[in-house]
Amino acid sequence: MTGAPKVLAETAARWRPAGQCEVCRGWQQGAVCAACTARFAPPRLRCQRCALPTAHAVARCGACLHEPPPFERAVAAVDYAFPWDALVGALKFAGRVDLAAPLAQMLAGAVRRAGGAHAGTLVVPVPLAAARLGGRGFNQAWEIARRVATDLGLDASAAVLERVIDSAPQAGLHRQQRLRNLHAAFAVAAASRPTLTGRRIALVDDVVTTGATASEAARALLRGGAAAVEVWAVARTPEP
């Protein structure tokens, strides 16, 4: 019996009744209530190419005109800010895989608002390195990607793109350091080339920060034979 109180305490700390909003804790249907979605995820104008917020509706922002990214378009559901940063963090670092469903639903909605997906698009997650995948037990990008694919009626595969180098954690690094870290970090699995050739790929990640990871992954997919790559992210970090 000595272990019982500890187990009960841990269970109590984890337990939260289904039907409470993840943000305001109000009782409702789904993981985030309509009021919180309206308040914290208002549709906003974004550059169609890189998904950074823009003041006006533009096909390309100044940065994309100056230096176009290797992906054709980017879709983001929300800014990487309260409360979505906490939800993404809980999914990644606290094993809250149940949060993948509402985040995927928001992303699928954003893709629909952006004109929908091209028929035949293959949905591919940004991969984690094997060591990190082993530590976490799941790839949050795949948990989101496969649900978005189901929602939009598309195929998904986590076997196409591999992370061959476990680059150092990207947080806190400057853009140039990130780019150095990421060089040749991704490769297309040889067995997946026939699946990839000539296909449009939707590359899914939980968060796009500078776009450096998405760009490197997109380049690897294009080298591997993809016809075009677009990026779908739950959250996009706004420019500082």
Ligand SMILES: [Zn+2]
């Ligand atoms: Zn709420």
Ligand SMILES: [Zn+2]
């Ligand atoms: Zn842009």
